[in-house]
Amino acid sequence: MPHPPIGFQHGLTLEQAHTIAHTALQEGRKLSLAPLTVLVLDAAAQLKAALREDGCSLMRPAIAHGKAFGAMGLGFGGRELAKRAQAMPGFMNAFSDLAGGAAVPVPGGVLVRDSSGMILGAVGVSGDASDKDELCAVAGIRAAGLTPDTGDDA
Incomplete structure (x- = not known):
């Protein structure tokens, strides 16, 4: 058996995750936004990269995780999740409960x-x-050469 074990496919490479996180923060500075937190999850919804700018408030990492985790949980970008939360609040409440509250x-x-x-x-x-x-x-x-899916049909 190979050591270490091989064959696991987690989707994003570490280099891609770093590019995503760093570029997202650069975009925030370019737009003069409030301090940002960026979390990147792999295909198994496990943390691949995280950056938290100076000045971020306490819950920003949990909120960023919840946005990404919610998208992974149902396979829809945040815009579609927001539409469904409006249209089906009972379902989305159940989803949030099943996700341990970790879906935004x-x-x-x-x-x-x-x-x-x-x-x-x-x-x-x-x-x-x-x-x-x-x-x-x-x-x-x-910037990482990948395709974003916001959940917007347009």
Whole structure:
């Protein structure tokens, strides 16, 4: 048996995760946003990278995680999750309960897809308005050569 064990596929590479996180923060500075926290999850919804800017409030890492984790949990970007939260509050409350409260159904949780449409992971950004957080996640994902899925049909 090979040592260490090989064959695990977690989607995003560490280099891609770093590119996403660093570029998302750069985009936030370019847009003069409030301090941001960025979390990148792999295809198993496990933490791959996290960056928290100086000045972020206490719950920003948990919120960023919840945005990414919620997207991974149902396979929809945060915009679609927000629509479903409005249309089906009972279901989304149950989903949040099943996720141990770790699902935040708002923009800023963006799925990461490869060129064939496979989900490689998700990014959560928190710190400013959700729409602006999402812009930063999208910029990071594109900088890594991957496709962002915000959950918006447009």
